[in-house]
Amino acid sequence: MSLIETQGLTKTYGGRVTALHDLSVSVEPGIIGLVGANGAGKSTLIKILLGLIPPSGGQVRVFGIDPTVDPDRVRAKVGYMPEHDALPPDVSAAEFVTHLGRISGLPRTAARERASEALRHVGLYEERYRQIGGYSTGMKQRVKLAQALVHDPDLLLLDEPTNGLDPAGRDAMLALVHRIGTEFGISVVVCSHLLGEVERICDSLIAIEGGRLLRADRISAMTEVSDVLAVEVSEGTEELAAALTGLGLTPQVDGRLLLVPLDHDDTYDRILRAVADLDLPLHRLDQRRHRVAELFAPRETADV
Amino acid sequence: MSEASVIHDIGYQRYTGPRLGRGAVFGAIFVHGLRAAYGLGRSAKAKIFPWLVVGIVTLVAVILAAVRSQTGVVPLNYIQFADAMSWLIIFFVAIVAPELVSRDLRAGVLPLYFSRPLRAADYIGAKVAAMVAAVWGLLAVPQLIMFLGAAFTTKKGMSDVWHELGDLLPGWGYSLLWALLFTGIGLLIASLTGKRAFAAGGIVAVFLMTTPVVGVLSILPSTDAQEMAGLASPMTLVSGVGQWLVPSANTGLMIGNFGPVYAIEAATLIAACLLLLLARYRRVAAL
Numbered sequence: 011m012s013l014i015e016t017q018g019l020t021k022t023y024g025g026r027v028t029a030l031h032d033l034s035v036s037v038e039p040g041i042i043g044l045v046g047a048n049g050a051g052k053s054t055l056i057k058i059l060l061g062l063i064p065p066s067g068g069q070v071r072v073f074g075i076d077p078t079v080d081p082d083r084v085r086a087k088v089g090y091m092p093e094h095d096a097l098p099p100d101v102s103a104a105e106f107v108t109h110l111g112r113i114s115g116l117p118r119t120a121a122r123e124r125a126s127e128a129l130r131h132v133g134l135y136e137e138r139y140r141q142i143g144g145y146s147t148g149m150k151q152r153v154k155l156a157q158a159l160v161h162d163p164d165l166l167l168l169d170e171p172t173n174g175l176d177p178a179g180r181d182a183m184l185a186l187v188h189r190i191g192t193e194f195g196i197s198v199v200v201c202s203h204l205l206g207e208v209e210r211i212c213d214s215l216i217a218i219e220g221g222r223l224l225r226a227d228r229i230s231a232m233t234e235v236s237d238v239l240a241v242e243v244s245e246g247t248e249e250l251a252a253a254l255t256g257l258g259l260t261p262q263v264d265g266r267l268l269l270v271p272l273d274h275d276d277t278y279d280r281i282l283r284a285v286a287d288l289d290l291p292l293h294r295l296d297q298r299r300h301r302v303a304e305l306f307a308p309r310e311t312a313d314v
Numbered sequence: 315m316s317e318a319s320v321i322h323d324i325g326y327q328r329y330t331g332p333r334l335g336r337g338a339v340f341g342a343i344f345v346h347g348l349r350a351a352y353g354l355g356r357s358a359k360a361k362i363f364p365w366l367v368v369g370i371v372t373l374v375a376v377i378l379a380a381v382r383s384q385t386g387v388v389p390l391n392y393i394q395f396a397d398a399m400s401w402l403i404i405f406f407v408a409i410v411a412p413e414l415v416s417r418d419l420r421a422g423v424l425p426l427y428f429s430r431p432l433r434a435a436d437y438i439g440a441k442v443a444a445m446v447a448a449v450w451g452l453l454a455v456p457q458l459i460m461f462l463g464a465a466f467t468t469k470k471g472m473s474d475v476w477h478e479l480g481d482l483l484p485g486w487g488y489s490l491l492w493a494l495l496f497t498g499i500g501l502l503i504a505s506l507t508g509k510r511a512f513a514a515g516g517i518v519a520v521f522l523m524t525t526p527v528v529g530v531l532s533i534l535p536s537t538d539a540q541e542m543a544g545l546a547s548p549m550t551l552v553s554g555v556g557q558w559l560v561p562s563a564n565t566g567l568m569i570g571n572f573g574p575v576y577a578i579e580a581a582t583l584i585a586a587c588l589l590l591l592l593a594r595y596r597r598v599a600a601l
Contacts, residue, residue: 057600060429062428062429062599062600063600081431082336082431083431085429085430085431085432086333086430086431088429090425090426090429092422092425092426092429094422094425095421095422096421096422096423096425096426097421097422097423098417098418098421098423099421100356100357100360101356105355109342109346110426110427110430112338112339112342112346113339113342113343113427113430113432114333114339114430114431115333115334115335115338115339115430115431116329116331116333116334117331117332117334117338120329120331120332124329127326127327131326157426161329161333161430162328162329190326193325193326194326195326195328
């Protein structure tokens with residue numbers, strides 16, 4: 011069963027502003043990155059998934075349940091971490107997360123236990139009885155994550171979880187999200203406008219722009235075809251290119267580099283042999299894993 | 315990091331216990347709201363005002379009960395007592411209503427509520443119920459003290475107690491009317507702003523500004539105008555309904571034959587406030 015499935019999902023506000031346009035995706039469980047610039051429609055999609063706003067057209071299913079018809083059943087299985095500040099300053103984290111656990115339908119003692127657990131998992135166990143107003147931004151983000159975890163959801167929707175964090179805080183938050191997705195057995199949708207950030211931890215990626223689907227696929231599928239070897243020699247680049255073509259490879263000249271698709275195990279050896287035969291000074295030979303960003307780059311520049 | 319400070323990670327555990335329905339969630343918000351109204355589970359600062367009001371109101375009730383048991387004179391009956399406490403109730407409402415709703419608006423907590431199995435009607439319904447209970451308790455408990463004072467010092471035994479109970483129950487009903495109307499108005503105003511001071515000021519202003527209107531209307535030469543003057547302010551409106559339903563209450567308000575008008579206005583006002591609140595939170599719930 012798909013985690014999330016949308017079919018021609020469209021949302022327009024007031025008939026004018028189109029937030030989502032004919033979005034059709036099918037997402038398997040795992041860690042899913044939802045990337046797009048600010049205003050691309052990420053938050054709108056999340057609100058529709060939670061059944062908070064109805065779509066203007068199209069179908070949506072979460073765990074096979076239609077959130078427009080049965081939002082309570084969807085929300086019981088989903089934890090949501092909003093992008094903006096959502097914490098009262100004058101209560102302790104333990105108290106607040108417990109209260110929200112009860113709002114999710116947990117009995118009193120279970121809510122208290124799960125709140126402690128959730129706060130421990132996000133690394134706030136020692137500080138949980140302090141008032142939230144005294145917390146740092148990073149700690150507040152962790153409280154928001156803990157409240158999304160307290161009722162043991164099957165899916166977490168995280169809206170910009172690294173917002174406002176310094177680099178170390180970002181890394182810690184991403185590691186935590188990755189751990190939740192891999193060790194806790196909870197699927198996670200991470201919204202971000204920073205592609206480089208989510209590609210590190212995600213299994214699959216949904217890229218949207220202007221409410222339209224740019225691409226949705228597994229990260230491995232996006233990167234596997236694009237592994238190349240970069241060869242750099244101090245001189246005789248053309249000779250080497252010709253020699254490699256003669257060997258049945260398809261080198262591409264990229265400035266001073268030759269990019270050779272890595273499609274066989276012996277590609278390495280053949281390049282090395284060609285370089286040795288021509289007696290060229292080899293500067294470097296390394297494998298390049300295309301970053302996912304490069305897959306989007308042509309499209310992005312074309313649209314700008 | 316030393317060995318001893320390493321926390322042993324027992325891993326994530328799934329929750330397999332019961333998940334309660336919307337009724338239990340409503341109950342949780344209700345209890346939370348009722349506690350918050352009296353500053354329970356909050357800082358000492360949050361407790362000062364509600365308990366100051368509780369203290370004054372209770373003290374008045376104890377004095378009334380003592381005077382009655384010693385001298386046999388009834389300085390204020392149950393309904394007059396509620397009227398006499400009106401300004402204290404308004405201040406209580408002005409503090410509690412922002413505590414219940416403005417606080418959530420200001421902190422931006424609502425998306426966390428409405429991403430859970432909960433509807434706008436559940437949230438605001440539980441808040442209204444909590445505040446009605448808080449305001450009603452503020453009046454009903456002192457009224458109970460007055461009743462107990464009277465019941466334990468009665469000279470004629472059970473018949474007097476029954477008679478007294480017959481006075482108390484309408485008094486409680488009257489307090490409920492106060493609680494409903496003032497909760498409706500108070501929460502509606504407070505739900506419009508996240509700033510607590512604005513909300514409190516707005517609530518007091520509504521009651522402050524309508525009182526002089528009643529004063530002006532009540533000195534007009536027309537008796538109809540005088541008898542309908544009470545309709546202009548929530549406080550006199552409640553008194554008018556009390557006077558109509560319990561003519562022996564002697565609220566001091568002349569309502570003539572306009573009793574039903576008072577009742578209809580009160581009912582309409584309460585219903586309108588609650589519907590507006592619901593409409594407001596339906597919109598807020600969509601984030």
